[in-house]
Amino acid sequence: EPEVTQTPSHQVTQMGQEVILRCVPISNHLYFYWYRQILGQKVEFLVSFYNNEISEKSEIFDDQFSVERPDGSNFTLKIRSTKLEDSAMYFCASRRWRAYEQYFGPGTRLTVT
């Protein structure tokens, strides 16, 4: 069964550094998402992406964040200058055209020191 994959599984970075989290959505999916979960808290929506542009973003998704689909398979989340409070689990998700179910990847644990 096809699944969403994410790399790396765990990334440690220093405050102020740029990080790029990578996702490979399911191949025939057209809608892509990033969610975040701070340790011990619930999962929160960051951004959705369709047709090569952001379709919706939350108040968390400020100018430090950007998303890109650099080729036909990858979907990336970039954090320009990481802060301690960016430490969290980041999940990528995707869904098909005219379907509601979102399929989640295993997550990338980001630790900012």
Next chain:
Amino acid sequence: GIQVEQSPPDLILQEGANSTLRCNFSDSVNNLQWFHQNPWGQLINLFYIPSGTKQNGRLSATTVATERYSLLYISSSQTTDSGVYFCAVPTSGSRLTFGEGTQLTVNP
């Protein structure tokens, strides 16, 4: 926006016991998903269940959309069922709003 409430927040069981987790939501929805977050933090899709009942092995889920709740049943629980169970529903656009989760601990 839509509110999602899960109960109970914590649940401790002995292996072999059955349990029911509840998810209430404040508005009508066209999607509801249940997830299991394992001890490694991975989110595992359990059910996509906007209405009706589905079963998958020892797990089953029922959503009564008109009454705005969903139930997740776990029968004959095993230690590997431990973790956090989340329900999620779409709010504005297609973003999912998650509940706070139920922390399940199954003891041997």
